[in-house]
Amino acid sequence: MKIKSNFMFKIVPSVLACMLALSGCSGNSTKTSSELGGSVSGKTVNLTMSVWGNPAELKVYQKGIDAYTKEHPNVKIKMIPVPSDGYEQKLLTQLQGGNASDVFYVGDTTMAKLAKKGSLAELGEFMKSDESYAKPDEYADGLWGAAKQGDKIYGISVDCNPVVMYYNKKMFKDLGIKTPQEYFDDGKWNWNAFNEVTKKLKDAGKKGFIAEQWLMDTWIWSNGGLSFDESGNYVMDQNQKAKDAIQFVSDLMKKGQITYAGSLPKGQGLDAMFMSNQVGIVAAGRWLTPMFSQNKSLKFDYISWPTNTSNKMEPVQIPVAYIAVNKKSKEVDEAMKFATFYVSKEGQKERLTGNGSAVPSVSGIDDIVTSDKTVEHSQYLIDGRETGFASGSPKLFKGQVPGLNKEIEDQYDLLFLKKQDVDTTIKKISEKSKKMIEEFKAGN
Structure with a gap:
């Protein structure tokens, strides 16, 4: 994903000022490529x-590149695919070299890691300028994750994947089980309802949830x-509600209503x-939708995460990747x-239209998903984007500490x-x- 010609910046300042005055452009408005003009x-x-990406994903990325170079024909952008295994190490090595x-x-x-090392260009100031195709306030706060360090921005989410639950509508109907959506419409899609439906699925010889x-x-x-609290402080050991949530999941596993994905036979995934x-409910971002949609006999829908609060919805985790x-x-x-073009409304619309595996991270083009x-x-995907959090956000501060995510997941395993x-x-x-966070902060 490449960039844009510098030639326009060599225009005589007085001429540029006149052009801006005549056009009545606002310094705070986001520009489309046609408004900024080709190089x-x-x-x-x-x-x-x-x-990184599979062949289908690479074609999607290329759409964003092609849209940009069409407007700026003197800009040539060469995409370099790198296998996902080893991508991080190769990138770190190349940056160092x-x-x-x-x-x-x-x-x-x-x-x-990269934001702390000083390897990335700071994008925040540029995004405030007229030359940027995207503005910081077009993205939900929870999407920045570790890409925002204080008031500095080092990356922008290329799209996002808020987590939802998928449920098999036909299975629920055939078994005579009230659907999660029916519970939600009654204002009762909560832990009790989740317990009820997973028990009924189990009793019918199915797996309730993976x-x-x-x-x-x-x-x-x-x-x-x-x-972690809103300031990124570790608080789980002092938080009874956190302990109760872990206990809830553990108890349903012991009852056989929840199956741990890590216990499945090798080669057998939740998607298959x-x-x-074989299972009534699974959880993922939008990435499973294209695969499930190809199975014409499979009837499914999304539902938000069941809550145990007075709210119908609570935040969810949002896997993201950034462009830097x-x-x-x-x-x-x-x-x-x-x-900034690649992640703008125009850029994401070029990439994501007709591609059902992700959700726009930028606001204003939600119809790509809802239509x-x-x-x-x-x-539910849009709702999750607006309220959820990417790894490295204060409430997921573990994502800021190299290796801590894996250490925590190993204990849940x-x-x-x-x-x-x-x-x-x-x-x-x-x-x-506590040990890893202390070491991390001492080293910075």
Whole structure:
């Protein structure tokens, strides 16, 4: 994903001022590429952009590049696919060696490392300028994660994937079980309802729900609990609601109503089990939708996470990836222009229209999701985006500390494999979290 020509900035300031005065442009408004205008014919600007992704995803990325270069024909952008396994290490090595791409994708767990190392161009000031295609206030606060350090911005979410639950509508109907949406419409889609439906599914010979350990903060929030507070302080060991949420999930596993994904036979995933009508409910972002939609016999819908509070919805976790700019790029200004285009309304519309695997991270083009009639209640994805949190946000501060996510997930893994109890799990998570956070802060 590349950038934009610098040629326009060489226009005589007085002429530019007259043009702006005549057009009546506001300094705070977001510009589309047509409003900013294509780059005037001049030197060719060559940019490189590193990404990970399967062949289908690469085609989606290319749409964003093509839309930009169509408006700016003197800008050439070469996309460099890198295998997802080893992507982070290769990026870190290239940045250290001074030969990284001008623009690159950054995973949410990698962002904290790069932002702290000073490897990334700061984008916040540029995004406030007329030359930016996107403004910071077009993105929900929870999406910034580790990409925002104080008032500095080092990356922008390329899209997002708020977590929802998927349920098999046909299975519920065939078994005569009240659907999650019916509970929700009655104002009763809560833990009690989740307990009821998963028990009925189990009693009917099905698996109720397949859980993954990385989503435990969503369960904790659904009870009004916290692992980290609004300032990023670790508080789970002092938070009874967090403990109760972990106990709730653990208890339903012991009853056989929840199945731990990590206990499934090798090669058997929750997606295949859902499509083969073995499980009634699974959780994921929008990425499972294209696969499920291809199975014409599968009738499914989304539902928000069940809560144990007075609210119908609570925040959920939001997996994201960011686009960032190499601080040492020889074309850093151009790179920032392209990066903001790629994540702008125009850029995301080019990439995500017809692609049902992600949700726009930018506001104003929600119809890309809500107009998709494949799934009836797509609005839950938008709701999740507006209230949820990406890794590295204060309430998911563990994402700022290299390695802490994995350490915590390893402890949940032991709990769900019935190798330790809830109290032991919380004790070990607390010890590891406090130690690693203290070391992290001491080193910065």
